[in-house]
Amino acid sequence: MSRAAQPTLFDNVAGAKITAERLISLASALGAASAPDLSHVERRLVRKAVPVDDAQVEALSRAIRSGGDPLGEYFCELRRPEERRGQGATYTPLKIVDWMISRAAAWIGEPSRVIDPGVGSGRFLSRAARAFPHAHLIGIEIDPLASLLARANLAALGFANRSRIVVADYRDADLGPAEGRTLYIGNPPYVRHHQIDPAWKAWLSLQARKLGLEASQLAGLHVHFFMATAQRTAPGDCGIFITAAEWLDVNYGKLVRDLFLGPLGGMRIDVIEPSANPFPDAAATAAITFFEAGTRPERITLRRIGALEDLSDTTNGRAIRRERLESQIRWTHLTRPRKRGPAGYVELGELCRVHRGQVTGANKFWIAGDHSCGLPETVFFPTVTKARELIRAGKILETAAGLRMVIDLPPDLDVFDRGELAAVERFLSRARTLGIHEGYIASNRRAWWSVGLRHPAPILATYMARRPPAFVQNRVAARHINIAHGLYPRENFGDMVLSNLVDYLSRSVQVSDGRTYAGGLTKFEPREVERLWVPPPELLRQGAIV
Numbered sequence: 001m002s003r004a005a006q007p008t009l010f011d012n013v014a015g016a017k018i019t020a021e022r023l024i025s026l027a028s029a030l031g032a033a034s035a036p037d038l039s040h041v042e043r044r045l046v047r048k049a050v051p052v053d054d055a056q057v058e059a060l061s062r063a064i065r066s067g068g069d070p071l072g073e074y075f076c077e078l079r080r081p082e083e084r085r086g087q088g089a090t091y092t093p094l095k096i097v098d099w100m101i102s103r104a105a106a107w108i109g110e111p112s113r114v115i116d117p118g119v120g121s122g123r124f125l126s127r128a129a130r131a132f133p134h135a136h137l138i139g140i141e142i143d144p145l146a147s148l149l150a151r152a153n154l155a156a157l158g159f160a161n162r163s164r165i166v167v168a169d170y171r172d173a174d175l176g177p178a179e180g181r182t183l184y185i186g187n188p189p190y191v192r193h194h195q196i197d198p199a200w201k202a203w204l205s206l207q208a209r210k211l212g213l214e215a216s217q218l219a220g221l222h223v224h225f226f227m228a229t230a231q232r233t234a235p236g237d238c239g240i241f242i243t244a245a246e247w248l249d250v251n252y253g254k255l256v257r258d259l260f261l262g263p264l265g266g267m268r269i270d271v272i273e274p275s276a277n278p279f280p281d282a283a284a285t286a287a288i289t290f291f292e293a294g295t296r297p298e299r300i301t302l303r304r305i306g307a308l309e310d311l312s313d314t315t316n317g318r319a320i321r322r323e324r325l326e327s328q329i330r331w332t333h334l335t336r337p338r339k340r341g342p343a344g345y346v347e348l349g350e351l352c353r354v355h356r357g358q359v360t361g362a363n364k365f366w367i368a369g370d371h372s373c374g375l376p377e378t379v380f381f382p383t384v385t386k387a388r389e390l391i392r393a394g395k396i397l398e399t400a401a402g403l404r405m406v407i408d409l410p411p412d413l414d415v416f417d418r419g420e421l422a423a424v425e426r427f428l429s430r431a432r433t434l435g436i437h438e439g440y441i442a443s444n445r446r447a448w449w450s451v452g453l454r455h456p457a458p459i460l461a462t463y464m465a466r467r468p469p470a471f472v473q474n475r476v477a478a479r480h481i482n483i484a485h486g487l488y489p490r491e492n493f494g495d496m497v498l499s500n501l502v503d504y505l506s507r508s509v510q511v512s513d514g515r516t517y518a519g520g521l522t523k524f525e526p527r528e529v530e531r532l533w534v535p536p537p538e539l540l541r542q543g544a545i546v
Contacts, residue, residue, distance in 0.1 A: 018074045020145060025049040027071060027148040029057045030064075031155025039167040041144045064126075064156040069094065071149040072121030081281040087143055088189025088221055090281045091120055092242060096272075099311045100240050100288065101127040104183055107290075108238050111135050112180025117170040117188060117225055118142075122150030124186045129159040135183075137163035140170045171203065171228045184232075184239035188225035193218045193252070200224065207231060208255055211263060216252035223247065226256050230263045235294030239264070242278070245271050245287035249330040249515050261326060265295035268317070270303045271335045274516045278308075285516040298322055304335045332515045333528070341533025349530030351501070351537065352459070352487040356526055357384075357480035360406065360451050361441025368405035371430060374423040376416060380405040381453055383479040387462040390484060391470045395502050397460065400476045408479075411447035453479040457486025458498055461505075463524045468513075471505040473498055485526055497540040504534060 027033075028049040038046070063070045072091055076084075084090070101124065112135060114128040119139025129137055137159065141147040147165045154163045166173050193201070201217050207227050208215035215223075222243045229239060247253030248269070260266030268290035272278040278286035303317035320334055328334065348354070360366040368380055382400035384390060389403060409424065416424055428449055431437060442448040456477035462470045463485050471487075480486055489498070509532060514524040534540075 018078050020078060021048050021050065023071070023074055023078060023145065024148060025052050026057070026060060026074075027152035030061060030071075030152035031160060032148045032151035035151050035155070035160065035165070037164060039144065039147075042148055042167060045144055045148060061156045064153055067094070069121055069123055069126075069153065071152055072123060075121060075146060075149055076281075084281070086191065086195060088118070088191040089120060089143065089146065090187065090190060090279050092123060092187045093278070093280065093308070094123060095308050096242060096278060096286075096288075096311070097123045097127055100124070100185060100242065101131050103290075104128075104185060104238070104240055105131045108181065108183060108292075111183040111238070113138060113178060114183045114185060115175065116140070116186035117184065117229065118186055119150045119165065120146050120187075122153040122165075125150065125163060126153050126157055126159070128183070128185065129154065129157060129163070132183075135162075138175055139163070139165045140168055140173050140175070141165060142167070142169055171200065171224055175232070178234065178237075182233070182237045184229050184237065184241070187242050188222040190244050191221035193220055196221060196224070204255075211259075213255055213258045213262075215255050219252040219255060223252065223256055226259050226264070230259045230293075233264065233293035237293045239291045240288060242286055242288045244279075245285040245332065245516070248287060248332045248335075254329070257325075257331065260289065260291065261322065263293065264291040265293045265297075266291045266300060267295065267297055268301040268303070269331075269335070270305055270311075270317075271332070272305045272308070273512065275512075276305060276307050296322070300325060302331070302335045330515075330525075333531075342535075344536060344539070345533045346536050347530060348487075348505075348532045348534045349527075350490075351493070351534065352489050352530070354461075354526040354529045355454060355457070355486050355488065356463070357482045357484050357486060358451055358453050359441050359482045361439045362436050363481070365431060365434065365436050366407050366451055368407055372407055372427060375407065375427055376420045376423065379407050379409050379424075381408055381479045382476065383453065383481060384460060384484050385481055387465060387470070387483050390460055390462050390472045391465075393470075393472050395471070395506055396473045396475055396499075397478060398475055400478055403478055406451065406453060406479060406481065408451045408453045409447075409449045411450045413449075453481075454486055455479075455488075457488055459487035459502055461485045461487060461524075461529065463529070464521055466521060468509045468511055468522075469505075469524055469529075471502045471509075473502045485524070485529060487529075493537055493540070496543075497537055500540040500543055501534060504540070505532065508532075 024045050028046050029052050033046040033049060060070055076091055110132045114132060114135050115138045116124045117140050119125060119141045122139060125137045125139050139150050141150060144167050147167050151165050154160050204215045204219060204224055204227060247256040270288040272286040274285050299319040299321055301317040302320055305311060325331065367385060382403045383406040385404050413421060413424060436442055437448045456474060456479060458474055460472050460474050460480055461484060511522045514522040514528060516522045
């Protein structure tokens with residue numbers, strides 16, 4: 001039966017498919033409408049509520065009291081992932097929520113208040129209310145429909161009298177003074193930088209400078225939430241956040257890494273593999289971050305989790321010295337125990353140097369087309385310009401048919417005769433008209449018109465996909481741009497060694513050897529490829545491969 005055809009509690013109880021009005025009506029009937037601190041926009045929404053049958057309300061209330069979140073599930077049905085993406089509304093599985101709350105309870109005892117900076121339907125606060133029976137509960141939510149659901153869940157559980165839902169942006173929300181220890185817990189929204197208002201980007205830069213740190217304009221919204229939390233914490237305040245794990249490695253994530261090692265007082269990071277499905281709406285690696293403001297532990301625990309069933313096993317973490325984290329620009333590889341190959345195997349870097357392909361700065365112009373007619377044949381190079389060209393080739397690229405030509409002019413144009421030079425000048429004049437010479441990449445080259453393709457690599461490899469890399473023997477001497485890595489042997493090993501090396505890499509490298517970002521893309525940096533374990537040349541010559 002398809003997802004759309006499956007009966008749901010809402011279908012059976014409410015007698016109709018979910019709509020915003022029906023969801024508002026149910027939330028209101030469960031107690032959301034009676035909250036004394038409803039915002040103006042929430043009041044406008046509850047005016048749309050219509051009467052619902054008491055039996056319907058009681059059925060939902062029972063589901064909530066038994067640990068479910070039917071309102072949150074309806075919300076996710078009403079607004080599909082692509083609709084929620086603009087506000088980063090990815091709801092955390094209840095199994096992870098329960099574990100995070102239980103870890104917080106075992107770690108800090110009872111806080112005086114619990115703050116969820118992106119409360120959604122109230123999953124974290126509902127659990128926190130039971131775990132911390134005396135704590136004041138504060139949820140911040142920018143979406144008024146979601147805030148009504150959080151109010152309804154807390155009211156149905158009997159916790160409305162000690163909870164407050166604030167409809168605001170967490171970065172400037174007024175949460176009032178704290179009278180004791182605060183626990184920050186939740187799933188800060190993931191929104192990419194191009195959807196963030198420039199004024200908020202300027203805010204992030206300003207707040208970072210106040211702390212002596214730097215912020216990238218490419219930072220996503222979850223980075224902003226880490227900053228806003230660092231601003232609010234007092235010594236002794238604690239936090240557990242679950243986010244996409246890419247901040248562990250990407251350049252814009254440096255601010256989070258600096259906050260973690262600095263004012264937030266980072267203590268532990270648990271990384272969940274994407275195969276465990278930590279975010280149902282996005283195939284991505286998750287990072288659960290533990291911090292206690294005012295602390296500076298000498299060692300920080302890093303743990304990798306392959307399945308949600310392994311969450312409760314906290315014995316397999318690695319204690320990493322703070323100095324090592326401070327010296328590393330990427331952290332994901334530190335979550336994995338040093339991988340050992342079979343006896344006698346070596347790191348791939350001992351056999352090959354790995355280099356990413358050249359960045360052209362303007363593929364549409366530097367890839368040959370009608371605009372390049374008349375140029376000398378010597379400036380056209382068959383080139384791998386799309387990862388699928390390698391995936392389609394299998395283990396051997398045997399023909400250049402189907403590959404596009406990249407134009408690579410020499411830095412010194414005096415090598416052309418008069419007729420050739422005239423064609424080149426016409427081509428470059430067109431480039432100047434289009435502003436190609438003013439692009440960042442072109443303007444930073446020794447000669448802006450010379451792409452500088454690398455020499456053909458005997459082995460080519462994809463490095464970003466939702467699958468392991470494709471390793472391909474390059475028998476047609478194709479060049480490659482920055483969609484692929486080139487493997488350059490450190491000595492002439494011969495065709496058999498290269499062929500067997502490609503075969504071994506093709507069946508041994510796994511997605512887990514790379515770094516998975518939000519959206520499920522797994523990336524292999526050149527140094528990560530060089531750290532892969534492979535048979536030594538003597539075994540590759542014999543074909544004796546484990």
